[in-house]
Amino acid sequence: MEKKELRIGMVGYQFMGKMHSHAYRDYPFYFDAEIKPVLQAISGRNETAVKQAAEQMGWASYETDWRSLIQRDDIDIIDISTPNHTHAEIAIAAAEAGKHIIIEKPLAMTVEEAERMYDAVKKHQVKHMICHNYRFAPAVHYAKKLIDEGRLGKIYHFRGNYLQDFIADPNFPLVWRLQKEVSGSGSLGDIGAHSIDLARFLVGEFKEVVSMMETFVKERPIASASGGLSAKAADHKLGQVTVDDAVAFLARFENGTMGTFEATRFAQGNRNKNKFEINGEKGSIRWDMENMNNLEVYLAEDEPGLQGFRLINCTEEHHPYAGAYWPAGHIIGYEHTFINLVHEFFHSLAHGIQPKPDFEDGVRNQRVLEAVEKSAKSKQWVTVKGSK
Incomplete structure (x- = not known):
């Protein structure tokens, strides 16, 4: 039986972007993945650097503006792995575009920002998860x-x-x-x-x-x-x-x-x-x-x-x-905490339930x-x- 695919667009590609990319690629290897994650596109301001990152980490394409990434019809999930001051604007825009969201911590710069982000994902009924790995x-x-x-x-x-x-x-x-x-x-x-x-x-x-x-x-x-x-x-x-x-x-x-x-x-x-x-x-x-x-x-x-x-x-x-x-006794490492997190994210999407920790946890x-x-x-x- 062919598995459903969900296509990811990731904003940011350095430390956490690399870790998230690894988790998406390895998740189906370890778990019986109910949904296959597709590394569709990555976004970054420096075209030379983001192109190189896309090639190294296995992304099919890249954008130099996150707004273009969010507006693409071939993207189902937005992964936000950028500095904290960008989180609110990107997440709210992604929610308004009907994309599911996975985001690095802390959720926002302020409580007011975090609450606006939580309101946006609830209003637009998209699934959301914060990466407390x-x-x-x-x-x-x-x-x-x-x-x-x-x-x-x-x-x-x-x-x-x-x-x-x-x-x-x-x-x-x-x-x-x-x-x-x-x-x-x-x-x-x-x-x-x-x-x-x-x-x-x-x-x-x-x-x-x-x-x-x-x-x-x-x-x-x-x-x-x-x-x-x-x-x-x-x-x-x-x-x-x-x-x-x-x-x-x-x-x-x-x-x-x-x-x-x-x-x-x-x-x-x-x-x-x-x-x-x-x-x-x-x-x-x-x-x-x-x-x-x-x-x-x-x-x-x-x-x-x-x-x-x-x-x-x-x-x-x-x-x-x-x-x-x-x-x-054959120990696992830091990267596996992200693979486990990604497993919970996609398992929740497959069953139509809200993964945890989510934006409510981020607000708290x-x-x-x-x-x-x-x-x-x-x-x-x-x-x-x-x-x-």
């Missing part, structure tokens, strides 16, 4: 299963840290991630947004936060070129850093859980230390993205003498998504980001908009 590590989904089954009992603590060091060198150039008018925020929105989404996924909704933020290096060399997490300086001319380098905040959840969070790009020696620990009345769990296949589990019901954290390698067919890959995450920024300025507890 860490939800889709098998170990994280297994942690969710244990929590939902009550294995940890009432949750007392969520402790989330996202530590990087890629801008710790004060001579690292002023890339777009360090400019508020393009990124919206710094470590908070870039990496802290992932911890916020994981906390909401695993524990529940935020009620209020109190925070502090810091910019350690306030001026940097102007960038001449950048891609992914690397860049080159143009010359010795300096530009102002207008976002946070680090953020730390406390949170109360609606269900009474206490939360502590830290996100920084100045933690020397930590390349991508995205980790959490959850403590409940019956046990605890720990996860670290740098060892993404492993989940540490402690259960208080174990008999004295045998109590302690056990290490579970979540690569068995009993673990979410793991059965699509290799035999037990954005409200937490806003509350954290407001708290840092006021130095007071701030209630998260929409919380009970």
Whole structure:
């Protein structure tokens, strides 16, 4: 039986564009794909670069204006992998054109933008998904299963840290991630947004936060070129850093859980230390993205003498998504979190249901980001908009 095809148009082609392209290409290899993704067209402003990217990553054609991409009749899905300040305009236009949307995080620059985007996809009845890929590590989904089954009992603590060091060198150039008018925020929105989404996924909704933020290096060399997490300086001319380098905040959840969070790009020696620990009345769990296949589990019901954290390698067919890959113990990597996410996206489209996380999650995450920024300025507890 011939499978239905859905044709993708992707805006952006650097770090996340490359990752998304890989996921679309590999998804049918691992999963019994109910819908075949077709890499129809890619869009970017630099014709030479976007043409080269299309050829390298397997896209059938390219455009130099995202508006042309959206208006094409041979495109069913718009993938937005561009800097944050472009998200709202592209997503709203895509919704108005009747295209399904998959978008990188954070959803928008502001809560108001995020809400307009959510209103647009609801009005035009298109499916929408935001790429919080860490939800889709098998170990994280297994942690969710244990929590939902009550294995940890009432949750007392969520402790989330996202530590990087890629801008710790004060001579690292002023890339777009360090400019508020393009990124919206710094470590908070870039990496802290992932911890916020994981906390909401695993524990529940935020009620209020109190925070502090810091910019350690306030001026940097102007960038001449950048891609992914690397860049080159143009010359010795300096530009102002207008976002946070680090953020730390406390949170109360609606269900009474206490939360502590830290996100920084100045933690020397930590390349991508995205980790959490959850403590409940019956046990605890720990996860670290740098060892993404492993989940540490402690259960208080174990008999004295045998109590302690056990290490579970979540690569068995009993673990979410793991059965699509290799035999037990044959670990998977970062790229597979995106393949799993893409699987959920297309499975949802095949069955006419809304995939998660979606623009509603993006709005809720954005409200937490806003509350954290407001708290840092006021130095007071701030209630998260929409919380009970």
